[in-house]
Amino acid sequence: MAVTLHRAPVADIAPLTLYRILWMRVSVFVVEQEAAYPEIDGRDIEPGAExxxxxxxxxxxxxxRLLREPANTRIGRVATAPHARGRGIAADLMRAAVSHLDAEAPGIPVLLDAQAHLAPWYGRFGFVVxxxxxAEDGIPHVPMSRSSSSDDA
Structure with missing residues (x-):
């Protein structure tokens, strides 16, 4: 079966799909990474969030997750289900996200907070520390940014 990429605000996502997305995020960030924090933080339903x-x-x-902030856009909550890792699926999502943001808002910086060990991976898409x-929830992080005019991998 083919992998399909999707983008939508929370209000437009079918309830069972939204449940699966949020369940996976909690499974990865809270359970697997043992970071007890409010994963469902209210930002998913902000105006412009997708x-x-x-x-x-x-x-x-x-x-x-894509968040539109006053001076930039922020990418976050990047997660892959354990059984799907190593297939390049998150890379496909990142390429689609930065391509969409480049087309939507040229010149607007894109920010993210990367787990430190993943900074080189995000570098593939034009992000720099x-x-x-x-530290966020005991996990080392680095802030990263990308000009929307950067080339992506």
Whole structure:
């Protein structure tokens, strides 16, 4: 079965699909990474927020979130289901996200907070470390930014 990429605001996502997306995020960020924090933080329903996800049939394989902030756009909550890792699915989502953002808002910076060990992976899509390292829920992170005119991998 083919992998399909999707993008929509929460209000437009079918309830069972939204449940699968949020269940996977909690499974990865809260359970697997042992970071007890409010994964469902209210930002998914902010004006302009969208979720992107990759599916194979009803199975949600990977997801990320786009947030429109006053001076930039932010990518976050990038997660891949354990059984789907190593297939390049999250990379496909990132390429689709930055391509969409480049077309939607040329010149607007795109920000993300990467787990430090994943900074080289995000570098493949034109992101560079843009500030001092910090810990979030006990996990080392680095802020990263990308000009919307950057080339992506």
């Amino acid at each position: 979720l992107m996800w990759a599916s194979e049939g009803d199975d949600v394989l990977a997801t990320l 843009s500030g001092a390292p910090f």
